[in-house]
Amino acid sequence: MASRSLGRIVSSGLLRNLGVQRTGLPLINSARHESTEGSDSTALETRPTVRKFDPAVRQGLTDFGQYVAECMPKFVQKVQLTAGDELEILISPAGVVPVMSFLKNHTNAQFGSLADIAGVDMPTRQYRFEIVYNLLSFRFNSRIRVKTYTDELTPIDSVNDIFKAANWNEREVWDMYGVYFANHPDLRRILTDYGFEGHPLRKDFPLTGYVESRYDDELRRVVQEPVELAQEFRKFDLAAPWEQFPAFRESLPAAEEVPINNKE
Amino acid sequence: KMAGVKAFTGLTGMAVAKNPGHTLGVLYSKILRACAKMPADYTYRKETETMINERADIIKKSADMAEAEKKIGMGQIEEVIIQAENELVLARGILEWRAWEPLEEKAPENQWKWPL
Numbered sequence: 001m002a003s004r005s006l007g008r009i010v011s012s013g014l015l016r017n018l019g020v021q022r023t024g025l026p027l028i029n030s031a032r033h034e035s036t037e038g039s040d041s042t043a044l045e046t047r048p049t050v051r052k053f054d055p056a057v058r059q060g061l062t063d064f065g066q067y068v069a070e071c072m073p074k075f076v077q078k079v080q081l082t083a084g085d086e087l088e089i090l091i092s093p094a095g096v097v098p099v100m101s102f103l104k105n106h107t108n109a110q111f112g113s114l115a116d117i118a119g120v121d122m123p124t125r126q127y128r129f130e131i132v133y134n135l136l137s138f139r140f141n142s143r144i145r146v147k148t149y150t151d152e153l154t155p156i157d158s159v160n161d162i163f164k165a166a167n168w169n170e171r172e173v174w175d176m177y178g179v180y181f182a183n184h185p186d187l188r189r190i191l192t193d194y195g196f197e198g199h200p201l202r203k204d205f206p207l208t209g210y211v212e213s214r215y216d217d218e219l220r221r222v223v224q225e226p227v228e229l230a231q232e233f234r235k236f237d238l239a240a241p242w243e244q245f246p247a248f249r250e251s252l253p254a255a256e257e258v259p260i261n262n263k264e
Numbered sequence: 265k266m267a268g269v270k271a272f273t274g275l276t277g278m279a280v281a282k283n284p285g286h287t288l289g290v291l292y293s294k295i296l297r298a299c300a301k302m303p304a305d306y307t308y309r310k311e312t313e314t315m316i317n318e319r320a321d322i323i324k325k326s327a328d329m330a331e332a333e334k335k336i337g338m339g340q341i342e343e344v345i346i347q348a349e350n351e352l353v354l355a356r357g358i359l360e361w362r363a364w365e366p367l368e369e370k371a372p373e374n375q376w377k378w379p380l
Contacts, residue, residue: 067307067311070307070308071306071307071308071311071363072363073363073364073365073366073367074361074362074363074364074365074366074367074368075363075367075368076367077367077369077370077371077376078371078376090371090376092367092368092369092370092371093369094368094369095368098357098358098361098363101353101354101357102354102358102363104350105350105351105353105354105357106308106312106350106351106354107312107315107338107347107348107350107351108311108315110347122380124380125372125374125375125380126372126375127372127375139338139339147376149371149375254378254379255378262366262367
């Protein structure tokens with residue numbers, strides 16, 4: 001049967017790999033570990049420290065990405081694989097609730113756990129904020145990432161009705177970036193101080209902030225005043241004049257796109 | 265048909281289902297009725313109908329629930345019931361959102377470009 005359910009592919013792929021991972025390091029023959037002499041029978045570790053490329057897992061992820069794109073063509077704009085084995089579904093902001101509901105409720109997906117909601121600020125873009133949802137499936141032991149975009153004023157639908165974990169995570173994104181979540185039961189600050197103004201993780205918010213607090217003896221309370229640092233801000237340019245990784249000049253692309261049928 | 269009802273599921277908070285065959289039958293028929301309203305060439309509809317019919321078939325042909333659980337291979341029958349309930353919620357949601365339509369909103373140029 002030509003079913004591309006993640007379950008059948010991933011479970012068979014994972015079970016096959018579990019036996020392969022256990023190639024141990026070469027045994028140290030010398031038993032004189034306390035000895036001050038250098039042990040001359042240790043072999044050098046010659047295998048390169050690169051991540052194993054598993055085509056079965058990648059094919060499974062690619063198939064599943066195409067499956068999601070075919071089930072939700074109205075909202076899925078792009079599907080890509082980053083870092084070799086991390087599947088990302090890029091959707092339009094109107095499709096947050098449908099796609100998250102699909103990934104949680106569909107039997108072939110069953111991503112029951114919302115691990116994190118992250119925000120990314122890229123001020124040069126038209127929609128500067130990216131909202132990133134990380135999901136985990138216990139049933140199939142796999143992860144997936146869903147990304148949307150928005151700007152300072154456009155609200156995003158809250159997924160609190162689908163994942164209760166979204167409650168505090170969305171409060172954090174609101175507090176740090178200023179992204180408003182519609183239909184959120186309780187959207188208020190969570191990490192910043194009570195009278196804090198501004199959204200700290202935006203790129204235009206300075207590292208030192210704008211105000212500092214101190215206890216004032218006369219007024220007998222904590223006051224907030226414009227920040228004054230004893231030392232001026234030092235910016236270190238960490239780029240060296242010499243090439244750092246000559247063996248990796250042709251760097252791999254950040255993401256490999258999974259081909260999907262985007263009918264207009 | 266029931267060779268012996270199990271005493272517990274082993275999962276906290278999950279009670280043993282009293283009449284799982286009947287419950288699943290009701291849920292599956294509701295899901296299939298929701299799927300029937302979707303376009304015939306829609307991938308979700310085709311996959312879901314195949315899977316539901318397969319599971320209903322397994323349950324009908326199995327002697328008891330334990331054998332059905334093993335054949336379906338998705339955990340205990342109570343978990344299969346939960347999966348069916350979720351699938352029903354999703355199918356009705358898809359009908360409401362009309363998710364089979366082509367892409368509604370294209371991303372602006374360079375929205376997804378990385379590195380910038």
